[in-house]
Amino acid sequence: MIVAVLFWVFSAVAVVTGWLVFRTDSMVRAAYWLMASFVSVGGILILVGSDFLGLILILMMAGEMTIMAIFMVMFMMNPAGLNPMTMVHQHRTAIVSGAGAFLALAAVGLLAEFPDRPVAAGVDATVELGVELLGESMLVFETAGVALLAVMIGSVALVSKNGRYGPADEGSVEPTLEVEES
Amino acid sequence: MEVALSVVAVGLILLVSVYLVDVADTAIGYSVSGMQGGVASWKAPLVTAARLMLRRRTETERPDREAWALAPPLLGGLAAVALTAIPLSAGLDVADIPVGIVLFGAAMIQVMVAVFLHGWGPNSVFPMIGAFRMAAVGLSIGIPFSLVLITTALPAESLSVGVIIESQQDLWNVLRQPLGLPIYLVTALGFSFWGPGQLPDGADLAGGTNVESSGPALLVWRVSRAAVLVAVSAMGTAAFLGGYLGPALPGWLWMVAKTAAVALVLIWTGHRIARVRVEGMVRLGWLVLLPLALVDVFVSGALTL
Numbered sequence: 123m124i125v126a127v128l129f130w131v132f133s134a135v136a137v138v139t140g141w142l143v144f145r146t147d148s149m150v151r152a153a154y155w156l157m158a159s160f161v162s163v164g165g166i167l168i169l170v171g172s173d174f175l176g177l178i179l180i181l182m183m184a185g186e187m188t189i190m191a192i193f194m195v196m197f198m199m200n201p202a203g204l205n206p207m208t209m210v211h212q213h214r215t216a217i218v219s220g221a222g223a224f225l226a227l228a229a230v231g232l233l234a235e236f237p238d239r240p241v242a243a244g245v246d247a248t249v250e251l252g253v254e255l256l257g258e259s260m261l262v263f264e265t266a267g268v269a270l271l272a273v274m275i276g277s278v279a280l281v282s283k284n285g286r287y288g289p290a291d292e293g294s295v296e297p298t299l300e301v302e303e304s
Numbered sequence: 305m306e307v308a309l310s311v312v313a314v315g316l317i318l319l320v321s322v323y324l325v326d327v328a329d330t331a332i333g334y335s336v337s338g339m340q341g342g343v344a345s346w347k348a349p350l351v352t353a354a355r356l357m358l359r360r361r362t363e364t365e366r367p368d369r370e371a372w373a374l375a376p377p378l379l380g381g382l383a384a385v386a387l388t389a390i391p392l393s394a395g396l397d398v399a400d401i402p403v404g405i406v407l408f409g410a411a412m413i414q415v416m417v418a419v420f421l422h423g424w425g426p427n428s429v430f431p432m433i434g435a436f437r438m439a440a441v442g443l444s445i446g447i448p449f450s451l452v453l454i455t456t457a458l459p460a461e462s463l464s465v466g467v468i469i470e471s472q473q474d475l476w477n478v479l480r481q482p483l484g485l486p487i488y489l490v491t492a493l494g495f496s497f498w499g500p501g502q503l504p505d506g507a508d509l510a511g512g513t514n515v516e517s518s519g520p521a522l523l524v525w526r527v528s529r530a531a532v533l534v535a536v537s538a539m540g541t542a543a544f545l546g547g548y549l550g551p552a553l554p555g556w557l558w559m560v561a562k563t564a565a566v567a568l569v570l571i572w573t574g575h576r577i578a579r580v581r582v583e584g585m586v587r588l589g590w591l592v593l594l595p596l597a598l599v600d601v602f603v604s605g606a607l608t609l
Contacts, residue, residue, distance in 0.1 A: 148368065150368075150371075150420075150424055151368065151371070154371070154417065154421065157417065173401055173402065173403045173406075174403045174406060174463070177403055177406040177407055177409075177410045178406060178410075180410045180414070181406065181409055181410035181413050181414075181450075184410070184413040184414045184416060184417050185413055185416070185442075185443060185446060187417070188416060188417060188420060188439050188442070188443065189443065191420075192436070192439055246402065248402060248403055248463065
């Protein structure tokens with residue numbers, strides 16, 4: 123009973139906060155509304171018995187969303203991200219793709235036959251997950267992991283050295299305020 | 305019923321320990337500066353609390369009201385959540401979940417979000433700088449912090465804090481994994497933004513995220529900040545110092561005494577060690593602590609096999 127109530131509460135919070143991501147006018151708020159949505163999904167994962175996955179999701183999203191907020195602020199010409207700005211653009215494309223994705227997922231949800239295989243009470247989901255990650259599926263996960271690591275190292279190498287105002291490791295020089303006369 | 309009781313118990317434990325943290329902070333401050341504190345140290349937290357309760361709130365221009373109001377209670381709630389995973393004595397914990405140490409880690413990383421929102425909320429320059437400082441420090445020391453904690457799960461073969469404590473019957477993790485506790489304490493100072501790690505709301509930033517805070521909100525923030533210090537001290541005790549294990553005395557007394565000792569060390573650093581600069585903290589995290597934490601993982605993992 124409590125589990126069912128919590129499930130619907132978490133689901134509602136996940137959907138509403140996900141909607142608020144696009145309704146708010148600030149990048150930082152959008153990032154943390156998204157985090158609230160993910161935290162609710164983490165709560166649902168814990169409810170279905172995946173304690174580890176749920177908590178890891180909550181743990182990772184705190185870092186991810188903070189990084190995302192900082193990067194958005196860095197890329198926008200907006201001091202510290204404090205100025206309000208709209209979070210939606212390309213309205214027609216967004217509406218079409220959003221409605222399409224919703225219909226496709228709803229169709230899957232209604233039409234697919236979901237397996238009904240209750241897990242035995244004594245099974246530790248965390249152990250099962252570890253065996254899966256480092257057993258049968260090890261090659262898949264390790265390949266993806268190494269590929270992602272290579273991408274991260276590559277992107278850091280691409281952006282690290284030369285900033286807009288000179289080499290990043292020598293300190294930046296501010297652009298001059300005076301207009302040069304030609 | 306039992307759940308409600310344990311929630312009340314966690315709240316009470318946190319309130320009492322927060323009071324004691326502030327008393328210790330004041331007393332150590334007096335002793336370091338060669339003054340006689342005496343009764344003043346015991347009264348100081350209550351006087352500060354009463355004064356803050358009476359002070360009015362500050363208003364700023366176009367603040368992010370929700371974030372600003374949410375941050376202080378969120379910080380305190382996270383400290384309480386983190387504490388629920390740590391047993392006071394054998395079997396005496398609120399959330400005896402099999403992945404307790406991950407619950408603690410998740411709560412601690414979310415502390416960074418609470419501090420960021422606290423600095424973001426008032427729409428003001430110094431709090432904003434404090435928020436970005438916390439993000440820089442938190443992201444830099446978060447990985448070594450999590451790695452040394454997870455490493456204690458290797459000999460225990462469990463992520464449950466209770467099992468991790470029991471696995472230290474023969475040898476405490478502070479000796480079995482000598483790199484663990486030092487790295488943990490340094491990163492814990494960053495996450496509880498205390499002492500040399502007090503960057504987001506330090507005096508060098510005129511109060512940082514706290515510049516625009518006043519009255520009850522500031523009181524809740526200070527209480528929550530001390531609660532986070534209690535939580536990291538308790539986890540340091542459980543993960544590295546054998547938790548409630550000890551001869552003769554009852555388990556909970558050992559747990560309380562060891563946690564108090566760790567907390568006193570952390571508080572003491574605030575009076576004896578200068579604040580580290582943000583660049584220094586970031587460099588320390590990525591270039592020193594992260595490689596050392598990886599060595600800790602690999603060596604401890606090999607020894608466990």
